[in-house]
Amino acid sequence: MEFAGILAYLVSLAIMAGIYAVFCLGLNIQWGYTGLFNIGIAGFFCIGAYTSAMITSPMPTGTYAHYVHQLFGLNLPFVFGLIGAASICGIVAFFIGFATLRLGDDYLAIATLGIAETFRLIFNNEQWLANGPRGLMGLPQPLAGLVDPKNYNYIYLVIVIVILILIYLLIEQAIRSPWGRVLRSIREDEISAAMSGKNVLRFKIQALVFGAMIMGVGGALYAHYTKAISPDVFTPLYGTFIIWVMLMAGGSGNNKGAILGAFLIWGMWIGTKFMTDLLPYTLKARAPYIRFLLIGILLEFILIYRPQGILGEEKKVSKLIE
Amino acid sequence: MAELIVYGIVLGSIISLGAIGLTLVYGIIRFANFAHGDLMSAGAYIALFITSVALPWTGLPHTTFGPFSFGWEMVIAFPVSMLIVGGVAIGLDQILYQKLRNKNSNAVIMAMSSLGASFIIRMIILILWGSDFFFYRPGVLRPAIEFPLGIKIRPDQILILFIVFLLITGLHLFLKMTKMGKAMRATADNMELAKVSGIDTEKIIIWTWCIGGALAAAGGILYGIDVQLHPAMGWNFLIPLFAATILGTIGNMYGALIGGLIIGISQQVSTAFIMPTYKPAVAFVIMILILLFRPKGLFSGGKE
Numbered sequence: 001m002e003f004a005g006i007l008a009y010l011v012s013l014a015i016m017a018g019i020y021a022v023f024c025l026g027l028n029i030q031w032g033y034t035g036l037f038n039i040g041i042a043g044f045f046c047i048g049a050y051t052s053a054m055i056t057s058p059m060p061t062g063t064y065a066h067y068v069h070q071l072f073g074l075n076l077p078f079v080f081g082l083i084g085a086a087s088i089c090g091i092v093a094f095f096i097g098f099a100t101l102r103l104g105d106d107y108l109a110i111a112t113l114g115i116a117e118t119f120r121l122i123f124n125n126e127q128w129l130a131n132g133p134r135g136l137m138g139l140p141q142p143l144a145g146l147v148d149p150k151n152y153n154y155i156y157l158v159i160v161i162v163i164l165i166l167i168y169l170l171i172e173q174a175i176r177s178p179w180g181r182v183l184r185s186i187r188e189d190e191i192s193a194a195m196s197g198k199n200v201l202r203f204k205i206q207a208l209v210f211g212a213m214i215m216g217v218g219g220a221l222y223a224h225y226t227k228a229i230s231p232d233v234f235t236p237l238y239g240t241f242i243i244w245v246m247l248m249a250g251g252s253g254n255n256k257g258a259i260l261g262a263f264l265i266w267g268m269w270i271g272t273k274f275m276t277d278l279l280p281y282t283l284k285a286r287a288p289y290i291r292f293l294l295i296g297i298l299l300e301f302i303l304i305y306r307p308q309g310i311l312g313e314e315k316k317v318s319k320l321i322e
Numbered sequence: 323m324a325e326l327i328v329y330g331i332v333l334g335s336i337i338s339l340g341a342i343g344l345t346l347v348y349g350i351i352r353f354a355n356f357a358h359g360d361l362m363s364a365g366a367y368i369a370l371f372i373t374s375v376a377l378p379w380t381g382l383p384h385t386t387f388g389p390f391s392f393g394w395e396m397v398i399a400f401p402v403s404m405l406i407v408g409g410v411a412i413g414l415d416q417i418l419y420q421k422l423r424n425k426n427s428n429a430v431i432m433a434m435s436s437l438g439a440s441f442i443i444r445m446i447i448l449i450l451w452g453s454d455f456f457f458y459r460p461g462v463l464r465p466a467i468e469f470p471l472g473i474k475i476r477p478d479q480i481l482i483l484f485i486v487f488l489l490i491t492g493l494h495l496f497l498k499m500t501k502m503g504k505a506m507r508a509t510a511d512n513m514e515l516a517k518v519s520g521i522d523t524e525k526i527i528i529w530t531w532c533i534g535g536a537l538a539a540a541g542g543i544l545y546g547i548d549v550q551l552h553p554a555m556g557w558n559f560l561i562p563l564f565a566a567t568i569l570g571t572i573g574n575m576y577g578a579l580i581g582g583l584i585i586g587i588s589q590q591v592s593t594a595f596i597m598p599t600y601k602p603a604v605a606f607v608i609m610i611l612i613l614l615f616r617p618k619g620l621f622s623g624g625k626e
Contacts, residue, residue: 304435
């Protein structure tokens with residue numbers, strides 16, 4: 001492969017890692033700062049991607065309309081897709097939080113898992129909603145007219161990085177505010193937070209919604225990068241599990257760690273692909289399973305031997321305390 | 323409709339086997355075991371290995387077994403697979419959860435660890451068998467028996483109900499009559515009190531995993547006999563298992579049995595109105611309703 005090819009490959013790798021970093025930041029608000037165990041990230045991934053896809057693409061017309069069905073197609077700019085994805089994810093998260101956060105920690109996990117599987121079923125079965133199992137294709141890309149399509153990924157990489165930085169700054173600001181300190185106090189000791197007069201349930205719901213909105217943005221970024229989405233993309237493996245491993249590896253409770261983990265694990269994931277390419281032909285079809293097995297084992301090692309991840313938590317979050 | 327209810331009881335009894343194990347682990351070891359569904363898959367695939375590879379290798383001729391769809395191999399494979407999966411569950415505890423317990427990790431970290439374990443089990447199944455469907459005896463479909471009300475039941479399904487009945491009666495007697503069973507119930511009630519009464523809680527935990535794993539394996543095999551084997555079968559059982567567990571109040575074995583039956587019947591009856599692919603969503607909706615209106619489950623009356 002000559003230089004340009006390698007560069008293009010690295011750019012596509014960085015875009016995906018950047019999108020996963022957005023998910024990690026969302027999960028970090030929920031798990032890293034508040035201690036909410038959301039194992040239905042794939043659900044928010046899915047809703048975010050579909051919402052943005054339908055907001056930004058036009059309603060199919062002519063013969064095309066016989067083959068592609070979707071609930072709505074608004075043909076609005078990319079920014080509206082991001083806003084819509086974040087809003088819908090926030091609303092869904094609010095209802096889940098309302099139903100489960102009054103109860104123990106495990107209930108949220110089970111409910112988010114259920115919602116992720118249920119949304120995948122709905123998008124798979126309901127043809128009229130978003131074209132069923134075949135999904136939506138040819139999604140519009142922002143600023144696509146500016147450059148040659150084969151160089152487009154450079155522009156998209158810039159878009160992803162700009163959004164990633166904005167989200168990072170927003171979360172850093174939020175987490176260093178009094179609001180952020182309440183979240184951490186809830187994570188450490190819910191009862192003492194309640195005794196200090198904090199409405200624990202309300203803060204937990206806010207953290208869940210905030211995190212889910214960022215995941216919605218991540219889903220939207222994914223949809224416009226791949227230009228095609230279908231329900232089988234949003235599986236527990238690619239949509240939830242790998243994001244958890246990224247956050248745990250990088251360091252939960254640390255936004256730099258969340259981003260680092262995303263790039264590191266995505267790099268490892270792609271790197272192991274080169275390794276399994278060396279396998280004999282008969283084993284190649286099962287190579288992804290071997291790679292996921294290794295990722296699973298990695299998670300177990302992290303949980304037992306380095307639960308704080310590579311960077312660990314930033315203990316000092318107030319600029320007032322030196 | 324009557325037929326759907328009977329099929330629902332069959333499915334529900336399989337869910338119950340998983341849910342009873344899950345609720346015992348939840349009640350005694352106190353964390354949500356997300357690998358429980360995949361223990362069911364493990365049991366089904368280990369039985370598949372024994373019936374289709376290990377026993378044919380001995381060269382003994384295959385004969386069918388009574389009016390059932392499987393051969394004599396299953397009579398051996400069933401208990402052996404239960405034992406192996408019981409061992410796998412203990413092994414996972416020793417390798418993973420015990421280390422976390424000793425470090426005083428909280429229950430959520432243990433649940434996350436079990437989520438990792440569930441993916442590891444599924445990936446091993448996928449590596450060894452691939453993502454295809456399997457049957458224990460391909461091509462053999464025994465005629466169904468006709469009952470009144472137009473209910474057609476296969477002999478396999480009657481056997482499934484009988485085996486579930488035997489296993490649950492056995493577990494009931496074990497918990498009520500034996501010293502170990504009593505110690506397990508005491509630990510579920512109050513672990514600290516059990517410890518100071520001289521009960522070896524680590525030993526209780528090992529027994530709990532063994533029973534939970536073995537019951538999960540039985541559930542997985544019975545589902546394989548009734549329907550088919552697929553690597554995602556256990557993962558798809560996870561929502562119904564948790565729904566049954568919560569419905570029947572966490573830690574309550576008899577509640578899990580009733581919960582499993584309710585979920586199974588609702589799932590099958592729902593196919594008369596909506597697409598069968600929505601079965602997992604039916605369990606999820608029931609679970610959300612329970613969480614909203616009676617979060618402690620149906621059988622929480624006396625205890626709280």
